[in-house]
Amino acid sequence: MLPFLNRNLSLLTVCVCIMMSCASLIVTTAALVGFSLATDKSLATLPIASQFIGAMLASIPAAMLMQLLGRKITFMLAALFGIGGGIMGYLAIMNHQFWLFVLATFSVGIFQGFANYMRYAAAETVAPPDKSKAISFVMLGGVAAAVIGPNLAKYSREWVQGAEFAGSYASVIGLYIIILLVFSFLKLEEKTTSVHIDKDGKRKRDTGRSLRKIAKQPRYIVALISGMLGYSVMSFVMTATPLAMNQSAFLFNDTALVIQWHVLAMFAPSFVTGNLIARFGVIKILFSGVVFGFLCISINLLGTTFWHFLIALMCLGISWNFLFVGSTSMITDTYEEKEKNKAQALNDFSVFSMVAVASLSAGALQNAFGWQVVNIGALPLLLVILFALIWLVKKNRSDNASTLEIDKVSSLPSAN
Numbered sequence: 001m002l003p004f005l006n007r008n009l010s011l012l013t014v015c016v017c018i019m020m021s022c023a024s025l026i027v028t029t030a031a032l033v034g035f036s037l038a039t040d041k042s043l044a045t046l047p048i049a050s051q052f053i054g055a056m057l058a059s060i061p062a063a064m065l066m067q068l069l070g071r072k073i074t075f076m077l078a079a080l081f082g083i084g085g086g087i088m089g090y091l092a093i094m095n096h097q098f099w100l101f102v103l104a105t106f107s108v109g110i111f112q113g114f115a116n117y118m119r120y121a122a123a124e125t126v127a128p129p130d131k132s133k134a135i136s137f138v139m140l141g142g143v144a145a146a147v148i149g150p151n152l153a154k155y156s157r158e159w160v161q162g163a164e165f166a167g168s169y170a171s172v173i174g175l176y177i178i179i180l181l182v183f184s185f186l187k188l189e190e191k192t193t194s195v196h197i198d199k200d201g202k203r204k205r206d207t208g209r210s211l212r213k214i215a216k217q218p219r220y221i222v223a224l225i226s227g228m229l230g231y232s233v234m235s236f237v238m239t240a241t242p243l244a245m246n247q248s249a250f251l252f253n254d255t256a257l258v259i260q261w262h263v264l265a266m267f268a269p270s271f272v273t274g275n276l277i278a279r280f281g282v283i284k285i286l287f288s289g290v291v292f293g294f295l296c297i298s299i300n301l302l303g304t305t306f307w308h309f310l311i312a313l314m315c316l317g318i319s320w321n322f323l324f325v326g327s328t329s330m331i332t333d334t335y336e337e338k339e340k341n342k343a344q345a346l347n348d349f350s351v352f353s354m355v356a357v358a359s360l361s362a363g364a365l366q367n368a369f370g371w372q373v374v375n376i377g378a379l380p381l382l383l384v385i386l387f388a389l390i391w392l393v394k395k396n397r398s399d400n401a402s403t404l405e406i407d408k409v410s411s412l413p414s415a416n
Contacts, residue, residue: 008125009134011186012118015075017141017148018179019115022082022108022172024149024263026051028256029157029165030105031242031363036164037098045363047105048239049356054109055116056352062114063345071121075183078114081107082176089169094160104169111176113352120344121188123332132282132329136274139325142267150260154253208339215346222392223330226286228351229381230323233293236358236381237300237316238262240366240374241309247366248304258309265317273325282326286389289322293382300375323385 027048035044058078065074085107092101122138123131152171159167214220238259245255277285292315299312335343365374 003130005137006125008186008188009122009138011182012122012125013138013141015115015141015179015182016118016138017144018175018182019112019118020142020145020263020267021148021152022086022175023112024145024259025153025168025172026105026108027238027263028150028153028242028259029168031239032246032252033093033101033165034098034363035243035246037092037096037101039098042364042367043098044243044367045239045359047102048235049360049363050102051105051109051112052235052352052356052359054106054111055113056109056349056356058110058113059116059348059352060345062117062348063341065114066117067341071117071188072183072186074114075118075186076180078111079176079180079183081114082111082179083173085109085111086169086171086173086176089172090166093166093169094163108172113348116348116352117344119328120332120340123328125188131332132277132325133274135328135332136270136272136277136325139267139270139273139321142263142270146260146262146264146267149263150256154256157252207342208336211342211346214335214339214343217334218392218395219330220334220343222286222388223327223334224347224350225388226289226323226385227327227331227347228354229385230289230293230320230327231351232354232358233378233381234266234316234320235355236362236378237296237375238313239359240362240371241313243363243366244304244371244374245309247371250306250309254306258306258313261310262313262317265314266320267317269318269321270325273321274329277326277329282330283389283393285322286326286330286385289319289326290382290386290389292316292319292322293378293385295319297375297378297382301372304371 030047030051031045034047035041038044038046062074062078065077069077085104088100088104088107092098092104119135119138122134126134153165153168156167156171157165159170215224241258241262242255245258273285296312296315296319299308299315302308331343331347361377362374365377
C-alpha cells in the first residue's frame with residue numbers, strides 16, 4: 001500500500017511527531033507564560049518569536065554541519081539544544097524570569113532549525129517520483145502531535161503547585177531525550193560531495209551552480225515565496241490566537257482545544273497532500289493553500305465566538321499544509337544533489353526570518369490594535385503568494401509557447 005515506506009522514513013515520522021508535540025505545547029502556552037512573566041505585556045509573544053529566531057539563525061549552520069558530519073550526527077547534536085531549552089523553560093517559570101524563558105524558547109528554536117531538515121532527509125530516502133509523498137508522509141507525525149502537545153499542556157500545567165506550566169516544560173525535557181534516542185537509530189546514506197582538481201592543481205569540492213543561479217530560477221523563487229509567506233501567515237494568526245481568546249474571556253481549555261484542532265488540520269491533510277500533488281500538480285495545491293488562507297481570515301473577521309476561532313484555525317492549518325508541503329516539494333526539484341545544502345539553507349533561513357518577524361509583530365498588534373487588525377495584516381502576504389503563483393503559471397505558458405514555436409520552425413523543410 002505504501003511502497004515508498006522504509007525504516008528511515010518511519011523513524012523520521014516519529015521524530016517529527018515528537019518535535020511537533022513540543023512545538024504545539026509551546027504554541028499553546030508560551031504567549032500566556034510570556035504575558036505572566038513580562039513586565040511589558042506587548043512582549044508576550046517574544047518567546048514564540050525567539051523560537052523562530054533560533055530556527056532562522058540555525059538554518060545555515062545546520063546545512064554546513066550536515067555537509068561536514070552528515071545528517072544523523074547533526075540531528076543528535078541538535079537534540080541537546082531541545083533538552084537545554086526544556087530545562088531553562090522549567091527554571092524560568094519556577095524563578096519568574098522572563099528573559100530566561102525567552103532564552104529557553106530560543107534554544108528550542110535552534111533545535112527546530114536543525115530538525116526542519118528532516119523533511120529534506122525524508123525526500124532523500126526514496127526514489128525521485130516519490131519525493132512529494134515522502135515529504136507528506138513524514139509530516140503525518142504532526143497528527144499525533146496535535147493530540148499530544150495541547151493535551152500535555154493542559155494536563156501538566158498544574159503539576160508543580162504555584163508555578164503554572166512549569167510541569168509542561170519539564171515534560172518537554174523528556175520528549176527531547178526520547179527524540180535523541182530515536183535519532184540514534186537512523187541509518188541514513190550520507191552522500192559526500194565530489195572533489196576535483198582545479199587548474200592550479202588544488203583539490204576543490206564540486207558544489208554545482210552558484211547559489212545566485214539556483215535562486216534565480218522562477219520555480220525556486222515561487223517556492224520560496226509560498227513557503228516563506230505561507231508559514232508567516234500561519235505563525236502570525238496562530239501566535240495571536242491564545243491572546244485573543246484570553247482577552248475574549250475564554251478558558252485555557254478552550255484555547256488548548258482550538259490549538260489542538262489547528263495542529264491536527266496542519267498535519268492531517270498529509271494523508272493525501274502527496275497524492276494530490278502527484279495527481280493535480282504542485283501549483284494547484286499551492287493555489288488551494290492560498291484559498292484556505294483567505295477563508296481563515298474571512299471567518300476571523302466575521303466574529304469571535306468559539307466556533308469562529310475553531311473553524312478559522314482549522315482552515316489556517318490546511319492552508320499551511322498545502323503551502324509548506326507544496327513549496328518543499330517544488331524546492332527539491334530545483335537543485336542537484338551536490339547543490340542541496342546551500343539551496344535548502346537559503347530557503348529555511350528566509351522562511352524562519354519572516355516567521356520570526358510575523359510572530360513577534362502579532363503580539364504587538366494584538367495588544368495595540370486588536371484581533372481584526374491582526375487578520376487584516378495577514379491579507380497582503382496571501383496576496384503576494386497569489387500573484388507569484390499567477391506569474392509562474394503565465395511564465396510557464398509563455399515558455400511552452402516559445403518552445404512549440406521553435407519546434408515548428410525547426411521541423412520546417414529546408415529551402416534548399
